[in-house]
Amino acid sequence: MNAMLPLLQLLRLASPGLPIGGFSYSQGLESALELGLVHDAASARQWLHAVLQGPVCLFDAAMLAQMLQAVADDDHASLYRLNQRYLASRDCREQRQETIQMGYSLRQLLAGLPEGQSMSWPDGLANGEICLPAAWALAAHALGIARREALTALLWSWLENQVMVLLKAMPMGQSAGQQLLSALLPALAEAVEQAISLPAEQHSNFAPGLMWAAMKHETQYSRLFRS
DSSP states (O other): OOTTHHHHHHHHHHOTTSTTOGGGOOTTHHHHHHTTSSOSHHHHHHHHHHHIIIIIIIIIIHHHHHHHHHHHTTOHHHHHHHHHHHHHHOOSHHHHHHHHHHHHHHHHHHHTSGGGTTOOOOTTTSSSOOOHHHHHHHHHHHTTOOHHHHHHHHHHHHHHHHHHHHHHHSOOOHHHHHHHHHHHHHHHHHHHHHHHHOOGGGOOOOOHHHHHHHHHHTTOSSOSSOO
């Protein structure tokens, strides 16, 4: 196998052009803008850093790390259990719809790719509700992407999309967006390592401010995004 192929597949999976609909969600950031919690580059950096260090690292990424390991071990029962736990962790309707829609879209995408033709989907996930992290773990395995790189790709995809929300809705200029990415990349790298080593009993998605903003979005009068 060409040594560059895993890197190319990694870039493909992390690309904003991946047709799974990530661009249409803000994950509560649009409401944070509407409520004035985020209003400039400094407050945007503070918000994203807190979310990255909090539920994104301590739950979403930590759960993905476990899912990636379950896929590597061919442990379908554990993957299904983790999928159900992740779905149950979504605190509002839009968050649940988001992960199910994106998981479904990634599963459909894989079904149409040569790399996905020989995939063995676990019982309950081949046709039932599948969260994005579970679908991501299966996609990474099918595309030959290593665990740490696959985890990094999902966190990068999340961060890039959050910055794109700011570019569209705050608004923030493209250069300022790149400066924000530079400021947050060290925290993202730390989050990857922490998520991989975090014991299951320390997983936590407790983030009341974020959940309040996400719930407010469901009744927000004017909005660009689906969450």
